[in-house]
Amino acid sequence: MNQFIDLFRQDMNIFYEQTKAFYNGELTKTQYKGISGGFGSYAERDGKANMLRLRLPGGRIPKNTLAFILQQVETYQLDTIKLTTCETIQLHHLKPDTLFHIASKALDFGIICRGGGGDFPRNVTVSPLTGVQKEEYFDVMPYALAASDYLLSFIHGPKLPRKLKVAFSNCPENVPHATFRDLGFTANKDGSFDVYCAGGLGNNPKFGVRVAEHIAGEDILYYIHAMVNLFIEHGNYQNRGRARSRYLQDTLGQERLIEAFQEKLSAAKQDPSLKLSVSPISITKTGNGTITNDRIIAQKQEGLFAVSYQPIGGLISPQTLKAISDTIQDMQEVELRISPFEEIYIINLTADEAQKVLDVTKDGATTPLEHSVACIGASICQQGVRDSQSLLRECIEAAKASNLPANAFPQIHISGCPSSCGTHQTGLIGFHGGVKLIDKVPHPAFTLHVNGCDKQGSERMGAQLGVILQSKIPAFLLDMAQAVVDANMDFVSWFNSHEEDFHKIAEKYLV
Numbered sequence: 417m418n419q420f421i422d423l424f425r426q427d428m429n430i431f432y433e434q435t436k437a438f439y440n441g442e443l444t445k446t447q448y449k450g451i452s453g454g455f456g457s458y459a460e461r462d463g464k465a466n467m468l469r470l471r472l473p474g475g476r477i478p479k480n481t482l483a484f485i486l487q488q489v490e491t492y493q494l495d496t497i498k499l500t501t502c503e504t505i506q507l508h509h510l511k512p513d514t515l516f517h518i519a520s521k522a523l524d525f526g527i528i529c530r531g532g533g534g535d536f537p538r539n540v541t542v543s544p545l546t547g548v549q550k551e552e553y554f555d556v557m558p559y560a561l562a563a564s565d566y567l568l569s570f571i572h573g574p575k576l577p578r579k580l581k582v583a584f585s586n587c588p589e590n591v592p593h594a595t596f597r598d599l600g601f602t603a604n605k606d607g608s609f610d611v612y613c614a615g616g617l618g619n620n621p622k623f624g625v626r627v628a629e630h631i632a633g634e635d636i637l638y639y640i641h642a643m644v645n646l647f648i649e650h651g652n653y654q655n656r657g658r659a660r661s662r663y664l665q666d667t668l669g670q671e672r673l674i675e676a677f678q679e680k681l682s683a684a685k686q687d688p689s690l691k692l693s694v695s696p697i698s699i700t701k702t703g704n705g706t707i708t709n710d711r712i713i714a715q716k717q718e719g720l721f722a723v724s725y726q727p728i729g730g731l732i733s734p735q736t737l738k739a740i741s742d743t744i745q746d747m748q749e750v751e752l753r754i755s756p757f758e759e760i761y762i763i764n765l766t767a768d769e770a771q772k773v774l775d776v777t778k779d780g781a782t783t784p785l786e787h788s789v790a791c792i793g794a795s796i797c798q799q800g801v802r803d804s805q806s807l808l809r810e811c812i813e814a815a816k817a818s819n820l821p822a823n824a825f826p827q828i829h830i831s832g833c834p835s836s837c838g839t840h841q842t843g844l845i846g847f848h849g850g851v852k853l854i855d856k857v858p859h860p861a862f863t864l865h866v867n868g869c870d871k872q873g874s875e876r877m878g879a880q881l882g883v884i885l886q887s888k889i890p891a892f893l894l895d896m897a898q899a900v901v902d903a904n905m906d907f908v909s910w911f912n913s914h915e916e917d918f919h920k921i922a923e924k925y926l927v
Contacts, residue, residue: 420568421523424530428520431455435466435512445798454571456532457515461798465509468519469532473564474542474557474584475503475754479744482752484525486741488518489734497737498792499730501839502581503541503592503754504532508796528568535576537567537644541583541592544753547697548715548722548763552586553603558694559633560584566637570644577651577659581616582640588872592756593842595872596623598661599643602872604630611639613646614661614673617836621877622662625670627677637690642680650676701749705767709774710782715763721770722763725777728812729790729805730758739776744769756839758789783822784907785815785893790830791837794849800832802849802860807886814890815897823906824897830862841877842870844911852883852927860886864922867911881919882926892925 431452438448438459445459452458456469470485477485485505489497496508507518519529531537540560547555563582570576585594585602594600596615603609608630615624628639643661650668652659658666664673684690703719713722727736744750744762747769753761762773781787790808794800807830815825829846831838840846846868852861861883868878884892899917900910911918 418526420528420530420571421526423572424528425520425523427455427530428516431457431519432516435515439512449798450534453534454531454536455519455534456529457510457519458533459798460508460796461794461800465511466515467506467508467792467796468510468515468529469500469539470505470507470522471528471530471532471539471564472504472754473540474546474560475544476557477505477752477754479741479751481525481527482737482741482744484522484527486734486737488521489737492518495734496796497732497734499727499732499754499758499760501756501758501789501791501837502539503544503756504539505754506792508792531568531571533579535578536571537576537580537582540564540567541581541597541756543584543586543589543591544755544759544761545713545722545763546584546586547699548717548720549586550714550716551589552716553605554586554607555697556584556586556601556603557697559601559609559636559692562692562694563636563640566640573644574648575653576644576647577653578656578661580644580647580661585872590870590872590875593617593839593870594624595875596621596870598647599640600624601636601639606630608632609636613643613677614664616660616662617839617841618660619657619834620662620666621836621841622665623875623877625665625673627674628681633694634692637692638681638684641684641687641690642677645680645684646677649680699749699764701764701766703766707767707770709770711774711777711780712770713761717764719766720763721765721767722761723765723770723773723777724759724761725773726757726759726781726787727779728781728786729788729808731805732760733779736777736779740773743772743776757787759787783815783825784827785812785822785825788828788830789838789843791832793832797832799835800849801851802832802862802886804830804832804838804849807847807862807889810886811890811893814894818894818897820894820897820901824900825893826896826907826911828893829865829868839870840865840868842868843878844868844908846878847884847889850883852885854927861927862886862889864926866918866922881922884925885927888925892921895921895924 612624793804829843846865847862865878
């Protein structure tokens with residue numbers, strides 16, 4: 417990565433000049449978006465400030481990275497810090513001078529924003545507990561970090577048709593959705609990977625096509641190179657709405673797609689420099705003692721634990737960020753990992769250390785509904801149609817006021833538009849924002865998606881049932897929760913065994 421720092425630093429002049437032009441009224445939002453996205457930044461909906469996306473390969477936040485982020489938050493009094501489903505952190509409401517300072521200073525800490533948006537390879541996502549998870553096949557993080565470094569080399573390469581997302585999964589839990597990304601590597605028990613390509617969420621969602629099985633980890637860069645060249649040759653440069661790699665399944669067909677991929681792979685393998693050698697990430701720390709809590713995960717390293725912490729809506733407060741940083745400062749080998757569920761894991765803790773982290777992260781989610789996933793929403797995002805965060809707050813408040821048991825409510829996935837930044841197509845219950853015309857009057861509404869699943873081997877895209885007015889969604893959840901209570905079950909068990917009852921309730925709210 418270090419070889420790109422100076423190159424990307426030189427690019428900052430372009431970002432600086434174009435951002436000045438936008439705020440001087442010389443560029444439209446659309447014109448500016450086409451430039452700023454490549455620097456990991458977009459103007460917010462009101463056009464008065466920007467957001468900045470920090471690339472965090474594998475969702476890793478070492479202590480020095482956390483200290484840098486906290487320093488910026490405190491220096492500029494930032495109040496909106498968003499964890500994303502692509503394992504990055506977004507800083508919001510940044511004025512131009514603040515934006516430039518943070519983006520430039522981040523490079524000094526090895527944090528790259530370049531390519532964080534726009535038509536570039538994006539942040540590489542990884543199973544967040546890889547390396548410490550008892551159930552994993554093997555630690556995929558070293559391969560993901562090598563892939564991330566290699567993908568940076570394409571930022572100054574040939575233009576891609578659209579963004580390219582790459583993921584590594586360490587077991588069939590498939591947390592980073594490796595089987596339906598633009599390119600995904602899924603671990604096997606024998607230490608090899610299967611490879612999937614041309615998948616993705618959003619409009620016209622598709623599961624990836626398996627193009628290889630049981631490949632050696634040392635060969636992953638060949639597959640990345642092949643995918644990039646396949647995308648460049650066969651991607652759609654004329655119609656952005658059909659430019660994502662998943663549309664290759666439509667234009668080429670799956671059989672021809674596999675053939676074309678193998679052709680690019682054969683060409684890539686002529687370059688011996690792409691053969692990869694990685695070193696395992698060793699954890700030398702030892703611990704003793706035991707601790708139990710709903711947020712405690714015992715690691716495969718004896719005596720060490722991880723603490724899970726989910727800020728509601730993925731919005732972490734500056735106060736909690738500081739409390740975590742202060743608490744772990746002198747703890748050896750401790751780091752943070754961001755999950756695609758907008759959750760943070762603090763890993764490599766002894767039992768005593770884990771208790772201290774639990775104590776400073778009590779403001780997070782404690783119920784399935786509070787563990788819901790929601791994008792930043794239309795109050796900030798210029799692409800958004802509805803305010804995901806507002807809907808989530810309304811649902812949580814209604815659930816609390818009902819006094820119904822917490823396990824009677826579902827975890828939900830909310831996206832403010834069809835783009836699926838809230839992964840609404842992967843959960844049992846998902847919503848994406850839109851508008852419903854009733855008597856020619858537009859009303860805030862969400863499309864309901866049901867019965868999605870992201871587990872490898874059982875993948876399902878949630879089926880669209882219809883549209884519910886935003887004002888009615890809390891009542892819809894309460895109605896379901898009451899049915900769950902009446903059946904003396906938890907929501908997941910009820911949903912899986914009462915399909916007819918679920919549809920009867922949903923029909924009452926669809927418009």
